[in-house]
Amino acid sequence: xxxxxxKRDSLSSLFxxxxxxxxxxxxxIAGVILFLFLGKxxxxxxxxxxxxxxxxxxxxxxLAIKAAPLILIxxxxxxxxxxxxxxxxxxxxFIIGALVGSVLPVxxxxxxxxxxxxxxxxxxxxxxxxYAAIPAFLKARxxxxxxxxxxMLVYVAQLLLDWTVRGPWRNPEGFNFxxxxxxxxxxxxxxxxxxxxxxxxxxxxxxAALVLWFVMRRTLKGFEITVLGQSARAxxxxxxxxxxxxxxxxxxxxxxxxxxxxxxxxxxxxxxxPVISPGYGFTxxxxxxxxxxxxxxxxxxxxxxxxxxxxxxxxxxxIGITDKVTRLFQGLLLxxxxxxxxxxxxxIRLVLGTAHKGSAA
Amino acid sequence: xxxxxxxxxxxxKTPLLExxxxxxxxxxxxxxxxIDLAIAPGEVHALLGENGAGKSTLVKMLFGVLDPSGGQxxxxxxxxxxxxxxxxxxxxxxxxFQHFSLFEAxxxxxxxxxxxxxxxxxxxxxxxxxxxxxxxxxxxxxSAHVADxxxxxxxxxxxxxxxxxxxxxxxxxxxxxxLTPQEADKLFETLAKLKAxxxxxxxxxxxxxxxxxxxxxxxxxxxGKVTGACDPRQETPSSxxxxxxxxxxxQISGAGLGKPGKLLIEVKDLSAPARSPFxxxxxxxxxxxxxxxxVAIAGVAGNGQSELFDVLSGEDLVSDAEAIRISGQAVGRxxxxxxxxxxxxxxxxxxxxxxxxxxxxxxxxxVLSRHTSDRSAFLSGGPMGLINTEAVAMAAKRICGxxxxxxxxxxxxxxxxxxxxxxxxxVGRELDRQPIVLVVNQPTWGVDAGAASRIxxxxxxxxxxxxxxVVISQDLDEVFEIAxxxxxxxxxxxxxxxxAASMTRERIGLLMGGFHDGTGEADAEALHAH
Numbered sequence: 001x002x003x004x005x006x007k008r009d010s011l012s013s014l015f016x017x018x019x020x021x022x023x024x025x026x027x028x029i030a031g032v033i034l035f036l037f038l039g040k041x042x043x044x045x046x047x048x049x050x051x052x053x054x055x056x057x058x059x060x061x062x063l064a065i066k067a068a069p070l071i072l073i074x075x076x077x078x079x080x081x082x083x084x085x086x087x088x089x090x091x092x093x094f095i096i097g098a099l100v101g102s103v104l105p106v107x108x109x110x111x112x113x114x115x116x117x118x119x120x121x122x123x124x125x126x127x128x129x130x131y132a133a134i135p136a137f138l139k140a141r142x143x144x145x146x147x148x149x150x151x152m153l154v155y156v157a158q159l160l161l162d163w164t165v166r167g168p169w170r171n172p173e174g175f176n177f178x179x180x181x182x183x184x185x186x187x188x189x190x191x192x193x194x195x196x197x198x199x200x201x202x203x204x205x206x207x208a209a210l211v212l213w214f215v216m217r218r219t220l221k222g223f224e225i226t227v228l229g230q231s232a233r234a235x236x237x238x239x240x241x242x243x244x245x246x247x248x249x250x251x252x253x254x255x256x257x258x259x260x261x262x263x264x265x266x267x268x269x270x271x272x273x274p275v276i277s278p279g280y281g282f283t284x285x286x287x288x289x290x291x292x293x294x295x296x297x298x299x300x301x302x303x304x305x306x307x308x309x310x311x312x313x314x315x316x317x318x319i320g321i322t323d324k325v326t327r328l329f330q331g332l333l334l335x336x337x338x339x340x341x342x343x344x345x346x347x348i349r350l351v352l353g354t355a356h357k358g359s360a361a
Numbered sequence: 362x363x364x365x366x367x368x369x370x371x372x373x374k375t376p377l378l379e380x381x382x383x384x385x386x387x388x389x390x391x392x393x394x395x396i397d398l399a400i401a402p403g404e405v406h407a408l409l410g411e412n413g414a415g416k417s418t419l420v421k422m423l424f425g426v427l428d429p430s431g432g433q434x435x436x437x438x439x440x441x442x443x444x445x446x447x448x449x450x451x452x453x454x455x456x457x458f459q460h461f462s463l464f465e466a467x468x469x470x471x472x473x474x475x476x477x478x479x480x481x482x483x484x485x486x487x488x489x490x491x492x493x494x495x496x497x498x499x500x501x502x503x504s505a506h507v508a509d510x511x512x513x514x515x516x517x518x519x520x521x522x523x524x525x526x527x528x529x530x531x532x533x534x535x536x537x538x539x540l541t542p543q544e545a546d547k548l549f550e551t552l553a554k555l556k557a558x559x560x561x562x563x564x565x566x567x568x569x570x571x572x573x574x575x576x577x578x579x580x581x582x583x584x585g586k587v588t589g590a591c592d593p594r595q596e597t598p599s600s601x602x603x604x605x606x607x608x609x610x611x612q613i614s615g616a617g618l619g620k621p622g623k624l625l626i627e628v629k630d631l632s633a634p635a636r637s638p639f640x641x642x643x644x645x646x647x648x649x650x651x652x653x654x655x656v657a658i659a660g661v662a663g664n665g666q667s668e669l670f671d672v673l674s675g676e677d678l679v680s681d682a683e684a685i686r687i688s689g690q691a692v693g694r695x696x697x698x699x700x701x702x703x704x705x706x707x708x709x710x711x712x713x714x715x716x717x718x719x720x721x722x723x724x725x726x727x728v729l730s731r732h733t734s735d736r737s738a739f740l741s742g743g744p745m746g747l748i749n750t751e752a753v754a755m756a757a758k759r760i761c762g763x764x765x766x767x768x769x770x771x772x773x774x775x776x777x778x779x780x781x782x783x784x785x786x787x788v789g790r791e792l793d794r795q796p797i798v799l800v801v802n803q804p805t806w807g808v809d810a811g812a813a814s815r816i817x818x819x820x821x822x823x824x825x826x827x828x829x830x831v832v833i834s835q836d837l838d839e840v841f842e843i844a845x846x847x848x849x850x851x852x853x854x855x856x857x858x859x860x861a862a863s864m865t866r867e868r869i870g871l872l873m874g875g876f877h878d879g880t881g882e883a884d885a886e887a888l889h890a891h
Binding site: 009010218219220221223226227230231233234236237238239 | 387674676696697698701707709711714715716717718719720721725728729730732733740742745746747748
C-alpha cells in the first residue's frame, strides 16, 4: 500500500484564504492536547500563553518589539521566496548587520553626533546585504544550493559575533562580562512614543511592508520578481535576468535582516552580547509563509509569532512550564500551515496493492 | 491496405471496444459528453478532433489514467472498469503517448523494463524487444542509450514497449507529428502489419490526409461530443475538417506577397556550442530574410530548432556579434529586450512556461513580452515603473478581439485557455506591435485547424505589410502553405533556402534526413539569386 498526493482539479479560493486560520486553530487544538498531557489546565495555559500578553499596555509594547524584526526580515524573505530564491540564512544576515552597524558606537564610542544613528542603520544594511551576497554569488556563479550555503553561514555569523564580543570588542570597563560597551545616547534607536518601550524598529517594519506590498502589486519590478519565480524560462523570454534577480533578492533580504539586527541591538538591547536573537531569522521563515508571502499578511503573521515569544515567557512565569513550548508552538504552526496548503492543492489517495502506473503521463 | 468493403462486416461483429455515453466532467466543463465509440477487431480507427475536443480525455479514460464520471466501457461486449494503466494493459490495451516517457540516460531495454509489470529479467526483455522489432520492421538496438536515438527511434521504443504486452488494441496519440515523411511511411507499414494480425488500432491525429490514407473508420469529436462517424475514404479533407471545426476552414491565401524588399535578417556563419549534453550544436548557419517574405525552416524536432530560435531571439547570445544582423545592425551580443526595441517579435515553441506564465492572467502575459517595447503605453511613474493596468487590459482585449481568442471570464489565467486559443493570444501579442521582424517556432504545434489557419494567415499578412517573417516548423503542410522560401535544419546545420515553388516533399524529406545538397557556396548563390 502506498499514499499518493494527487493534484486537485480545481482550487478552492475560499480555503486558500482560510488556510492560515485553519492552521492557527489546529495549532491551538494541538496545544490543548499538549497541556493535558503535561497535566496543566489547558484553558488557563492557553489564556496565559495567547491572551494575557495582550491585556497590558507594556506587553503590547513588548509585542511590537518582538514583531519588528520578524516582520522586517520576513518581508525581505517574501521577495526571495517569490522569486524562487531560498534564503534560509536571515539569522546570519541579522547578526552580521548588527555587528557592522555597531562599529561606530563600540569602536568609535567617543564620536557623538546626530549622524551616528543613520550611519549605523546604513552600515547594518550594507553588512547584511554583503553577507547575503555570499550565497547569492555562489548560486549565480557556481550553481550551488543556496539553502545549504545560506544556512551554514548562519553558524559562521553566530561564532563570529561570539568571538568579537568575548574578544576584541569586550567592554574594558565591564568586569570581564562578554558584552560590548553600552551604546551612547546618540546610538540608541528612539522610542515611537515616550511612554512605552517600543522603538522605531516597528516603524521600519511597517514602512518596509507597505513599500514592498506596493512594489509587488503595482510595479514592473514586482512583476519581474513574480515571473522569474514562476518560470525562469519565461522570465528570460521577457528579457529579465535570473542571475541578477538572485543578487537582487538576496541583497534586499540581507539588507532588511541587517536593519532588523541593528534595530534590535540599538533599540532593545543597547549593546552587543554573544546572543542577540532568539532565532528571529528562522521564525521569520514561518512568518513569511503564514502571511502567504504577502507583505501585509506578514505584518499580521509577525504579530502572531511575536505573541508566541511573549506567551512562552508568560507561561513560564504563571504556570511554570518550560519556554521551549514557544519553539514547539512555532514548529506546530509551520507544520499546520504547510499541511493545510498541501491538502488544499492535493488530495490524498491510498493505493492498495503494488500495481504501478507505468508510463501514464 | 484497402478494406473499405469490410466496413459493413465489421459493424455486425461484436466490437472489440465500445463506449456508451462515456462522460468526464472537470468542474463545470464537460470534457467528454456522452461519447459513443465502437472499435471493431482488426480495424484502424481514427479519432479526429480539434485541440480541446476531448480526444486526450477520452483516451486517458480508456487507458485508465482518468476515471469516467459516467457511462460505460465495454470490452468484447462485457462492461469493464479500467482503474489504472496496469489494468488497461492486463485487459489488452496498449498505448503510445505523444510525449514520450523515456529516460534518456537509460538503455532501450531498461526503459522497456521500467514500464512492465512484474519482474522480468532484462536479458529476456532485450531478446523479446529485438525479436519484436525485427518482426514489425522497427529496427531497434536494445542496448543503445535513449539519448543517442532519433525521435523516430524513440517512438519505436514506445511501440515495442506496447507490443510486448501483446495488446489487442493499440492507441497511438499523434504518432507522426515528430516523424519525417519517410519515417511516417515506415510507421504506416507497421500499422498495416498489426492490422493484418487482427489487432485494432485507435489512431489520433490532426492530419486528415494521413487518416484518409490508413484508417478504415473515423470518429470525429467536437466540444466533447461525437459530431460524426464516417469512412474517411468517402470524405474529402475539407468535409472532415468541417466536421472537426463545425464550419468551413478558411483557405490560406499567399496572394499578394510582393517582391522582397530590404534585407532585414542576416545570419552569417553562425555557430553556437551545445548548452547541455542533450542540446544541439549549431554550426555554420547562413540565412537572409528580406522584408515581405516568409522563410520557413523545416526539420524533424530536436535538430536544433529551439537552439536556433534562442540565438535569433537573443535569449542566448552568440560570441560573434557580427554573426546576426537585424536591419543592418550587429546584434549577436544584444539581448532579447534590445532586439525587441529594434522592432523584433518572437514566439517560442513552448507556450507554457516560456511564451507565457501559465499561472498568470492574460494581461500579465501581455506585459511579459512588451514591458519595455511598449513602455510609454503600459508603464507610468517614470523610473518607478508602475504598470498601467487599464492600458494593458485594453490592449489585451484588443488582441483577443483581433485574434478571436475564446476564453472564460475577462482576464483568465493563461493556463486555463486551450492550446489553440493561448497560441492565438501569444501570436496576437506580437502582431499587435506590427514587428518588422518576426521569428516564430512551431506556430501551430498542437493547435486546432481553425486556429492554425488563422495564425498562418496572420503571418502571411504581416509579411505582406513589409515585415520579414521566419517560421520554424515541423509541419510540412504548413511550410508549403505559407513559405516564400524553404530551408531545412538537420543536426544543427541549415540547408540553403530555396524558393518554395522549387521544393518538393521528397527533397525536404531527404534534407531532413541529413542529405545536404547544398554547400556554403550554394547558400551564397541562392542568396544572390534573390
